[in-house]
Amino acid sequence: MVEVLLVEDDEVIGEMVKERLEDNGYYVDWVTDGKEAYDKLKERKYDVVILDLMIPGIEGIELCRRIRKETINFDTPVIMLTALGDEDTKVKGLTTGADDYITKPFSIKELLARIEAVLRRTGKGKKDILEFEGIVENKRSKSVTVDGKPIQLTKTELQLLEFFLEHPEELFSREELLEKIWGADHDETTRTVDVYISRLRKKLGEKGKYLKTLPRLGYKLTKEV
Numbered sequence: 001m002v003e004v005l006l007v008e009d010d011e012v013i014g015e016m017v018k019e020r021l022e023d024n025g026y027y028v029d030w031v032t033d034g035k036e037a038y039d040k041l042k043e044r045k046y047d048v049v050i051l052d053l054m055i056p057g058i059e060g061i062e063l064c065r066r067i068r069k070e071t072i073n074f075d076t077p078v079i080m081l082t083a084l085g086d087e088d089t090k091v092k093g094l095t096t097g098a099d100d101y102i103t104k105p106f107s108i109k110e111l112l113a114r115i116e117a118v119l120r121r122t123g124k125g126k127k128d129i130l131e132f133e134g135i136v137e138n139k140r141s142k143s144v145t146v147d148g149k150p151i152q153l154t155k156t157e158l159q160l161l162e163f164f165l166e167h168p169e170e171l172f173s174r175e176e177l178l179e180k181i182w183g184a185d186h187d188e189t190t191r192t193v194d195v196y197i198s199r200l201r202k203k204l205g206e207k208g209k210y211l212k213t214l215p216r217l218g219y220k221l222t223k224e225v
Contacts, residue, residue: 034058041071053082068097077118130165164221173218
């Protein structure tokens with residue numbers, strides 16, 4: 001799953017962008033303050049950063065400069081998203097290290113296209129078809145087949161399956177899955193993960209055996225059944 005850090009202090013825009021990106025299969029970590037963003041960028045690797053310029057804490061141009069020089073995300077694509085559309089600010093943002101620059105107001109369709117463009121340049125663009133041992137997901141149509149036969153999944157079940165298909169043979173704890181699928185501010189318990197894993201296994205039928213439980217550790221999609 002492509003992981004996005006969204007730095008946007010406008011609550012309406014931030015909530016809208018986060019929701020629409022998640023609907024399109026992205027994991028979104030949303031913060032409203034430049035200092036909080038900087039702290040996260042020093043500790044966690046993201047696939048793309050969407051950065052407003054007029055934010056509290058550390059303003060956007062300075063944060064972009066620090067990303068490139070002081071964090072593990074020095075090579076992560078940065079898309080500036082701002083109401084400042086004058087040429088001087090745009091040039092300053094791009095020369096500081098931004099990969100793209102979108103002026104508000106903007107369309108989600110354009111933002112999604114820009115994200116995919118920068119990800120393709122880094123070789124991290126989303127694959128439309130995910131497959132594992134006969135389990136196939138078409139990410140464009142949001143459809144899943146098992147050995148060629150379609151199955152019906154809920155939105156959360158699909159997100160969970162897609163995450164495992166994008167990270168085969170990787171172990172994830174229940175806590176990690178809660179954050180990845182339900183978000184950092186979730187109020188679910190680890191029991192929720194167990195319930196959805198159980199439902200997903202049943203819908204996958206014989207292929208459910210590949211979704212393996214490692215006692216006290218978590219779950220992984222693996223051929224080692």
